[in-house]
Amino acid sequence: MKLLLIEDDRTTASYVQQGLAELGHACDHAQTGLDGLTAALTNNYDAIILDRNLPQLDGLSVLQALRSQGQTTPVLILSALGQVDDRIKGLEAGSDDYLTKPFSFGELMARIAAIVRRGSGAATATTTLQVGDLELDLLARAAKRGARRIELLNKEFQLLEYFMRHAGQVVTRTMLLEAAWDYSFDPGTNVIDVHVSRLRGKLEHGDEPPLLHTVRGAGYQLYAR
Amino acid sequence: MPAKLLRRRRPQAAAFRGALWITLIAVVTTMVALSVQHFQTVRVLKIELEHLLEGEADALVLRYRDGGFGVLASYIDEQALMQRRDLVYMVADGAGRRLAGNVLIWPSGLASEHLAITIVRVRRGGQVQSRRIEAEVRTLGPDTRLLVGHLADSRIALGRRYWMSLALSVLATAVLGLSLGWLVSRRGVRVVRAAADTGDRFLSGRLDERLKVSPRDDEFDRLAEVFNACLDEIERMVRSLRAATDGLAHDLKTPLTRIKARLELAALRGGESPQQDTLAETARDLDALLALVNGLLVLARADATTADNFVALDLAEVAQEAYDLYAPLAEEAGQRLLLRLSPAPARGVSSLLLHATANLIDNAIKHGTLGGQIVVATAIHGAASSLTIADRGPGIAPDARERALQRFSRLDESRSTPGSGLGLSLVATVARVHRGQLILADNHPGLRAELWLPLSRGRDQQPARAGKQITGATACGTGTEW
Numbered sequence: 099m100k101l102l103l104i105e106d107d108r109t110t111a112s113y114v115q116q117g118l119a120e121l122g123h124a125c126d127h128a129q130t131g132l133d134g135l136t137a138a139l140t141n142n143y144d145a146i147i148l149d150r151n152l153p154q155l156d157g158l159s160v161l162q163a164l165r166s167q168g169q170t171t172p173v174l175i176l177s178a179l180g181q182v183d184d185r186i187k188g189l190e191a192g193s194d195d196y197l198t199k200p201f202s203f204g205e206l207m208a209r210i211a212a213i214v215r216r217g218s219g220a221a222t223a224t225t226t227l228q229v230g231d232l233e234l235d236l237l238a239r240a241a242k243r244g245a246r247r248i249e250l251l252n253k254e255f256q257l258l259e260y261f262m263r264h265a266g267q268v269v270t271r272t273m274l275l276e277a278a279w280d281y282s283f284d285p286g287t288n289v290i291d292v293h294v295s296r297l298r299g300k301l302e303h304g305d306e307p308p309l310l311h312t313v314r315g316a317g318y319q320l321y322a323r
Numbered sequence: 324m325p326a327k328l329l330r331r332r333r334p335q336a337a338a339f340r341g342a343l344w345i346t347l348i349a350v351v352t353t354m355v356a357l358s359v360q361h362f363q364t365v366r367v368l369k370i371e372l373e374h375l376l377e378g379e380a381d382a383l384v385l386r387y388r389d390g391g392f393g394v395l396a397s398y399i400d401e402q403a404l405m406q407r408r409d410l411v412y413m414v415a416d417g418a419g420r421r422l423a424g425n426v427l428i429w430p431s432g433l434a435s436e437h438l439a440i441t442i443v444r445v446r447r448g449g450q451v452q453s454r455r456i457e458a459e460v461r462t463l464g465p466d467t468r469l470l471v472g473h474l475a476d477s478r479i480a481l482g483r484r485y486w487m488s489l490a491l492s493v494l495a496t497a498v499l500g501l502s503l504g505w506l507v508s509r510r511g512v513r514v515v516r517a518a519a520d521t522g523d524r525f526l527s528g529r530l531d532e533r534l535k536v537s538p539r540d541d542e543f544d545r546l547a548e549v550f551n552a553c554l555d556e557i558e559r560m561v562r563s564l565r566a567a568t569d570g571l572a573h574d575l576k577t578p579l580t581r582i583k584a585r586l587e588l589a590a591l592r593g594g595e596s597p598q599q600d601t602l603a604e605t606a607r608d609l610d611a612l613l614a615l616v617n618g619l620l621v622l623a624r625a626d627a628t629t630a631d632n633f634v635a636l637d638l639a640e641v642a643q644e645a646y647d648l649y650a651p652l653a654e655e656a657g658q659r660l661l662l663r664l665s666p667a668p669a670r671g672v673s674s675l676l677l678h679a680t681a682n683l684i685d686n687a688i689k690h691g692t693l694g695g696q697i698v699v700a701t702a703i704h705g706a707a708s709s710l711t712i713a714d715r716g717p718g719i720a721p722d723a724r725e726r727a728l729q730r731f732s733r734l735d736e737s738r739s740t741p742g743s744g745l746g747l748s749l750v751a752t753v754a755r756v757h758r759g760q761l762i763l764a765d766n767h768p769g770l771r772a773e774l775w776l777p778l779s780r781g782r783d784q785q786p787a788r789a790g791k792q793i794t795g796a797t798a799c800g801t802g803t804e805w
């Protein structure tokens with residue numbers, strides 16, 4: 099992936115760049131809003147990581163300028179301002195996701211992967227999702243694994259739908275919290291873990307092969323081997 | 324239930340009380356003035372009468388000395404016949420038998436030389452009447468007494484007029500006093516009410532609300548100026564608190580972000596080097612630190628919440644959502660969450676109330692006993708809506724309850740249990756900014772945490788701003804710890 103990072107703090111930017119390089123991604127860095135906007139308009143990036151507090155031109159203005167030019171490159175806002183209002187402003191300005199500082203590297207990578215795929219993937223209206231022998235009927239709100247029907251509670255259904263839409267990707271706990279509960283506070287990782295482990299219990303009966311995998315230090319991943 | 328939520332206000336009470344006081348003062352003043360005038364008049368009249376009667380009596384005594392009884396008697400009879408100056412006369416012997424004059428019977432017990440009031444039978448104009456008189460007595464000889472009296476009619480009339488005018492004046496003063504007093508005290512009350520209304524609007528989040536200051540520059544205007552200065556100060560503090568919170572968020576998080584990124588990068592590069600454990604531990608410590616900072620920020624934000632962010636909501640829905648989130652966790656911990664919900668409408672910020680409820684449930688799960696029940700209930704009591712979370716754990720001793728609400732306070736002295744000591748103080752802060760109250764009570768056994776908010780019926784039309792796709796959790800590593 100080729101990414102653009104617009105961030106005024108040199109140290110943070112340098113570490114993000116190095117981390118992305120470790121994972122095999124190229125990342126350009128712009129230190130001011132204006133430089134970032136120019137870079138974004140002249141090059142072709144898979145995604146843009148945008149800080150909000152920037153000299154010359156603040157992050158939201160950069161984003162608005164990009165969108166008014168017809169640029170649809172996925173943008174992830176990175177900001178210390180983490181209130182619901184701040185997030186709403188960022189998402190209304192046209193960003194695809196919003197991540198609050200300080201962030202973990204795993205979280206950042208998971209979210210970039212999610213928005214890049216969302217941007218390029220076929221956005222067709224699907225009525226059923228399938229991962230291995232697991233099937234989710236969105237209209238009938240029914241799940242089955244092979245021939246076995248799975249009874250799901252409302253929240254479990256939402257969680258599973260999110261997992262299946264992001265099959266193969268690392269999904270973090272905060273991403274799950276945002277997707278299924280839209281909370282502006284984090285009730286702690288153990289709360290989410292309990293919900294996921296219940297879902298897992300329903301998905302994997304007896305000697306059925308595992309589907310929902312724990313990714314240490316990052317989150318979960320749904321895939322069939 | 325908090326008493327302040329149940330208090331009813333009586334409008335106009337202060338204005339009415341003011342008018343009543345003014346009237347009372349006016350009535351008393353009028354009565355005193357009239358009475359003083361009356362008794363002065365009575366005194367002057369009495370002195371005049373004394374002089375008159377004394378003069379007449381002395382003249383008659385002189386006439387008796389000069390001319391003897393015959394001259395006196397004929398003079399008296401002549402005078403009595405003329406009915407001049409309302410005077411009556413009598414000359415009597417020692418046994419009280421009439422010798423001359425128009426008073427028929429000597430009034431019993433009348434002996435003194437001083438003015439006295441008595442009722443006598445008197446003949447006037449050929450008729451015998453019972454009249455009240457003021458009388459002087461003189462002793463003419465060893466067996467002869469003289470009585471000179473004055474009909475007291477005018478005195479009685481004067482007294483009657485006094486009582487009549489007193490009643491009329493009091494009535495007029497009362498009517499005037501009540502109406503004028505009402506008008507006058509309304510101005511004061513209007514100023515006070517304007518101040519109260521302004522304060523109310525200010526409290527409901529309109530930080531630019533101020534009292535009007537008139538050009539009269541009187542005490543009321545001074546009050547308004549002081550009041551406005553206080554509002555200025557509060558507005559400044561609220562705004563600076565918000566700014567400080569944002570500044571804190573940025574300045575504190577930037578270096579932490581660097582450290583975390585540095586550690587993670589080292590971990591990515593390091594492979595299976597022995598540094599791994601150290602790195603992981605450091606990262607965990609940092610997460611705890613970040614959780615604390617986030618907890619403080621959430622608290623500071625909650626503290627600066629004003630009513631302009633409030634929407635109509637139902638505590639039962641908040642409780643239901645918290646239940647959905649925590650029921651599996653409770654079950655995992657070997658406890659059971661029970662819902663007893665009935666509608667409990669209130670106004671507030673639902674994310675804050677949910678956070679507070681989550682903190683209370685989390686607390687109940689942490690301190691509850693194995694196999695215990697945790698009851699989550701909502702209800703209306705009078706003018707308040709309540710959300711109650713009751714566990715069967717060890718509870719909190721009454722003398723430790725207040726301390727439990729303070730920031731960073733942990734009742735576990737060793738501070739070995741995880742948590743920052745911010746959980747309950749967030750709940751208390753959330754209650755306060757919603758103009759409600761958090762009450763910790765005994766559940767016999769266990770803790771019974773009650774969140775009381777003012778009842779608010781009728782939902783407003785404004786849709787909730789936070790849509791699902793655009794909200795979410797704050798930074799990673801935030802913990803809802805105690």
